[in-house]
Amino acid sequence: MTELWEGLVTAVKLIISLDPEVMQIAGRSLAISATSSAIAALICLPLGAVIHFNRFPGKRTLINIIQTLFSLPTVAVGLFVFVMFSSAGPLGGFGIMFSPAVMVVGQVVLIIPLMLGLIISALSATDKAITDTAVSLGASGFQMSVITFREARFGVLAGLIMGFGRAISEVGLSLMVGGNIRGFTRTITTAISLETSKGDLELALALGMILIFIALVINIGLNRIQQR
Amino acid sequence: MKRKTILVILAGLVLVSLLVSAAGCPAKTESQYPLHDPMVRFKIATTTSLYDTGLWYHLEPIFEELANVEMDIIYAGTGIALEYGRRGDVDAIIVHDRAREDMFLADGYGINRRNFAYNFFLIAGPESDPAGITGSTASEAFEKLYNAGLNDPDTVKFVSRGDDSGTHAKEKLIWSQAGFDYEEIRNSGKWYVEAGKGMGPTLLMANEMQAYVMADISTFLAYNLKSGLDIVSLVEEDPIFLNVYAAIAINPETHSKARIDIANRFINWLISAEVQDIISTYGEAEYGRPLFFPIAGCDMPGCPPVEDYTLPVPEYTGS
Amino acid sequence: MSMALIETVNITRKYGKQEIIKNISLKVEQGEVLALIGPTGAGKTTLLRLLDLLEAPASGHIYFDGREVTDNKNRRLQTRRRMSFVLQKPVVFNMSVSDNIACGLRWRKEKEATVSQRVNSALELVGMTEYSSRNARTLSGGETQLVAIARALAIAPEVLFLDEPTANLDPVSAARIEEVLAHIIGEQKTTVVMATHDMAQGQRLAGRIGVIINGELLQTGSPNDIFSTPQNTRVAELVGIGNILGGVIANRDNELVGIDVGGGLIQAISDYHTGAEVHALIRPEDVTLALHKDASSARNTFEGSITRIFPVGALVRIELDCGFPLLTVVTRQSAQDLKLAVGNRVYATFKATAVHVIKRWN
Numbered sequence: 001m002t003e004l005w006e007g008l009v010t011a012v013k014l015i016i017s018l019d020p021e022v023m024q025i026a027g028r029s030l031a032i033s034a035t036s037s038a039i040a041a042l043i044c045l046p047l048g049a050v051i052h053f054n055r056f057p058g059k060r061t062l063i064n065i066i067q068t069l070f071s072l073p074t075v076a077v078g079l080f081v082f083v084m085f086s087s088a089g090p091l092g093g094f095g096i097m098f099s100p101a102v103m104v105v106g107q108v109v110l111i112i113p114l115m116l117g118l119i120i121s122a123l124s125a126t127d128k129a130i131t132d133t134a135v136s137l138g139a140s141g142f143q144m145s146v147i148t149f150r151e152a153r154f155g156v157l158a159g160l161i162m163g164f165g166r167a168i169s170e171v172g173l174s175l176m177v178g179g180n181i182r183g184f185t186r187t188i189t190t191a192i193s194l195e196t197s198k199g200d201l202e203l204a205l206a207l208g209m210i211l212i213f214i215a216l217v218i219n220i221g222l223n224r225i226q227q228r
Numbered sequence: 229m230k231r232k233t234i235l236v237i238l239a240g241l242v243l244v245s246l247l248v249s250a251a252g253c254p255a256k257t258e259s260q261y262p263l264h265d266p267m268v269r270f271k272i273a274t275t276t277s278l279y280d281t282g283l284w285y286h287l288e289p290i291f292e293e294l295a296n297v298e299m300d301i302i303y304a305g306t307g308i309a310l311e312y313g314r315r316g317d318v319d320a321i322i323v324h325d326r327a328r329e330d331m332f333l334a335d336g337y338g339i340n341r342r343n344f345a346y347n348f349f350l351i352a353g354p355e356s357d358p359a360g361i362t363g364s365t366a367s368e369a370f371e372k373l374y375n376a377g378l379n380d381p382d383t384v385k386f387v388s389r390g391d392d393s394g395t396h397a398k399e400k401l402i403w404s405q406a407g408f409d410y411e412e413i414r415n416s417g418k419w420y421v422e423a424g425k426g427m428g429p430t431l432l433m434a435n436e437m438q439a440y441v442m443a444d445i446s447t448f449l450a451y452n453l454k455s456g457l458d459i460v461s462l463v464e465e466d467p468i469f470l471n472v473y474a475a476i477a478i479n480p481e482t483h484s485k486a487r488i489d490i491a492n493r494f495i496n497w498l499i500s501a502e503v504q505d506i507i508s509t510y511g512e513a514e515y516g517r518p519l520f521f522p523i524a525g526c527d528m529p530g531c532p533p534v535e536d537y538t539l540p541v542p543e544y545t546g547s
Numbered sequence: 548m549s550m551a552l553i554e555t556v557n558i559t560r561k562y563g564k565q566e567i568i569k570n571i572s573l574k575v576e577q578g579e580v581l582a583l584i585g586p587t588g589a590g591k592t593t594l595l596r597l598l599d600l601l602e603a604p605a606s607g608h609i610y611f612d613g614r615e616v617t618d619n620k621n622r623r624l625q626t627r628r629r630m631s632f633v634l635q636k637p638v639v640f641n642m643s644v645s646d647n648i649a650c651g652l653r654w655r656k657e658k659e660a661t662v663s664q665r666v667n668s669a670l671e672l673v674g675m676t677e678y679s680s681r682n683a684r685t686l687s688g689g690e691t692q693l694v695a696i697a698r699a700l701a702i703a704p705e706v707l708f709l710d711e712p713t714a715n716l717d718p719v720s721a722a723r724i725e726e727v728l729a730h731i732i733g734e735q736k737t738t739v740v741m742a743t744h745d746m747a748q749g750q751r752l753a754g755r756i757g758v759i760i761n762g763e764l765l766q767t768g769s770p771n772d773i774f775s776t777p778q779n780t781r782v783a784e785l786v787g788i789g790n791i792l793g794g795v796i797a798n799r800d801n802e803l804v805g806i807d808v809g810g811g812l813i814q815a816i817s818d819y820h821t822g823a824e825v826h827a828l829i830r831p832e833d834v835t836l837a838l839h840k841d842a843s844s845a846r847n848t849f850e851g852s853i854t855r856i857f858p859v860g861a862l863v864r865i866e867l868d869c870g871f872p873l874l875t876v877v878t879r880q881s882a883q884d885l886k887l888a889v890g891n892r893v894y895a896t897f898k899a900t901a902v903h904v905i906k907r908w909n
Contacts (some may be wrong), residue, residue, distance in 0.1 A: 087316030136632035137651035179302035
């Protein structure tokens with residue numbers, strides 16, 4: 001118990017003193033996951049609209065598949081991205097293995113189903129009368145999509161935040177394709193996973209607290225959105 | 229909430245990512261690193277014991293300064309390091325399993341292997357030593373562990389790396405020397421635990437379980453100091469315990485993107501007097517004895533020939 | 548004859564295998580107010596949606612201002628932008644009242660100055676000026692309906708579609724909405740097509756009525772035509788003609804005919820020949836009751852016994868057996884004065900001109 005207590009005290013000191021290593025790792029985690037979320041959002045927002053607003057055979061099945069992939073194992077994505085982007089792999093020419101870029105690619109793949117699925121659910125949850133009203137008031141297809149997104153904004157936003165939450169908290173993928181390189185691809189989760197095993201408990205605890213704090217902020221945000 | 233919330237959030241996400249990527253390589257801002265060329269990234273995959281003891285934390289900034297590169301060190305057991313090397317995902321590897329190193333070179337994946345440090349393995353276990361291995365040779369100790377483990381798997385356990393690392397390879401070698409078939413051992417019962425982790429984590433796991441474990445002395449000492457291990461060293465000083473580390477450059481003829489110039493420079497630097505000196509004293513202040521030995525002092529059976537560490541690797545001139 | 552503003556030719560619409568709209572051909576003239584009446588589920592809403600080009604017909608053609616707009620996607624959008632639609636349960640977007648009203652204008656890329664001017668006059672029209680910056684989601688049902696109407700009018704549509712504009716509203720709100728609509732119809736000369744199941748509302752607001760039952764357009768005509776001379780029994784039932792008696796024309800004296808309804812001979816005015824199978828339609832309001840047989844100018848007087856009495860609002864409906872069933876209404880006061888009770892014998896009287904005779908189709 002004393003070990004944990006002392007660790008916690010040191011961890012708090014590390015955070016309060018804005019320890020450069022802790023801050024850099026936390027900042028890098030945020031940056032990588034924010035980039036992944038932004039890219040995934042840029043893909044999912046239009047794609048979600050295309051899927052939601054069009055009728056096509058197999059739509060139901062497609063949505064079911066997307067929902068099944070919500071819980072895509074991070075290590076499965078890690079393995080897939082590793083095989084694709086490793087030098088000997090088909091996309092090895094990019095030369096981005098063991099870099100933040102490949103971590104972003106992996107996180108984008110990982111969170112696209114979740115974001116896409118939640119965006120489609122949010123759009124589906126809007127009243128059919130909203131789209132009817134928009135069309136009857138002379139909205140074009142695009143204008144109708146925009147107003148539907150606007151109406152579904154809290155649900156859509158929740159989807160984006162959930163995607164970010166999944167990206168920043170995953171570890172398997174980042175470890176596999178990022179390599180936990182100090183000063184380059186080390187993120188909160190990979191550092192916790194490796195530093196704990198090296199006995200560097202204080203750093204791991206400090207980072208763990210930051211991650212919990214981020215999760216808390218995300219949850220408060222989500223709750224406030226859902227109360228609207 | 230105001231209008232265009234989503235756009236604002238999106239813009240925010242993009243902005244944050246742009247800011248951070250505009251800050252370029254995040255490493256630039258890290259206080260402990262001087263400025264290097266962030267575009268030149270030199271990647272090595274290293275055996276876990278050298279990492280867990282902190283040696284790379286010590287060496288990394290010196291080489292980065294020297295070569296003006298960003299050095300990316302990836303934590304990987306020998307098996308995985310060799311696989312990264314085969315796939316061309318790194319520029320050099322640091323490993324410790326002679327048999328597989330030779331195969332790696334013969335297959336054309338690596339060139340310019342040089343040994344640069346050594347130490348020894350040991351077998352650690354609970355102080356009470358329920359299997360009674362103290363004073364045995366390595367083979368005898370393993371045989372006793374096997375028998376005791378089968379009889380009383382609740383008291384006697386052995387934690388294996390189980391990750392195809394150099395340490396794991398050495399363990400298999402000892403089992404076969406003791407006359408066992410390894411496949412039989414690993415399936416013989418719950419006394420034999422496969423961790424699938426690096427050296428440090430495996431040690432911590434054995435410590436938690438009050439189990440026997442085979443480790444290199446350096447990692448054992450480092451963790452004993454840092455985490456106060458309850459398990460103690462029981463068997464040492466068997467010639468089979470000799471553990472020699474090697475650096476290998478990835479063959480640019482197999483993987484054209486491998487940074488052979490930096491890798492060569494790195495390997496020559498490792499065998500240079502400067503680094504050999506650092507190795508001879510690394511850890512002395514903290515542990516009362518150095519964690520590794522410079523390769524030049526190796527003079528027992530199993531040590532590499534002198535040219536494996538004295539001959540600088542030639543400059544790569546292309547094919 | 549000038550070209551109708553909207554014309555449909557034999558349009559049908561199916562949901563799955565069910566035909567919601569069956570071969571409807573309808574013309575909507577420029578500037579007229581057309582009410583579509585019919586029971587719930589008759590297809591009124593679907594017809595409005597087809598006319599507003601929100602849905603496409605399975606077959607048939609739709610013309611707007613002389614141009615076919617059945618299929619061409621772009622032309623449908625351009626045409627739809629000349630019309631607007633107030634849904635039965637109107638929804639407002641989660642934004643201010645004035646932004647809601649501005650939507651249609653902004654989608655048409657109107658200048659902001661035009662937008663604010665039009666929004667203000669629309670707000671004024673429905674008397675909601677002071678609500679301009681309120682979030683529209685906080686409004687009551689009646690206020691929401693008014694905003695929806697203002698939103699639909701802001702774009703100055705050539706055609707305004709209203710789907711049950713006062714259903715789901717309390718009587719006070721309904722009256723206010725109807726007042727606003729009457730004002731708009733009177734002032735703006737907009738072409739209006741409205742669906743309603745409230746016969747009286749159709750009668751009050753519309754210049755012409757179309758009756759839709761079960762996906763078929765059964766009759767169109769002036770309110771007077773529809774209410775007094777329905778063309779078939781289904782329309783008659785819908786417009787509240789309580790007495791629909793099947794019979795055969797037994798004799799004729801000039802335009803006066805006697806219809807044998809099996810149990811009585813009803814005098815009526817009709818062109819049909821002797822022997823024609825017909826229905827005699829009599830509004831219950833046109834039948835008067837008395838305890839004694841009076842000398843009256845009315846041609847039809849029948850003695851009968853009361854079989855059932857039940858109150859309807861301020862009135863009392865009375866079912867009689869006069870050898871044939873006959874339904875009538877009296878005020879509560881008359882019912883008391885006459886001491887009406889089941890089993891009593893009374894005399895029912897109605898004029899020959901109160902009987903509307905239609906041909907019976909089998």
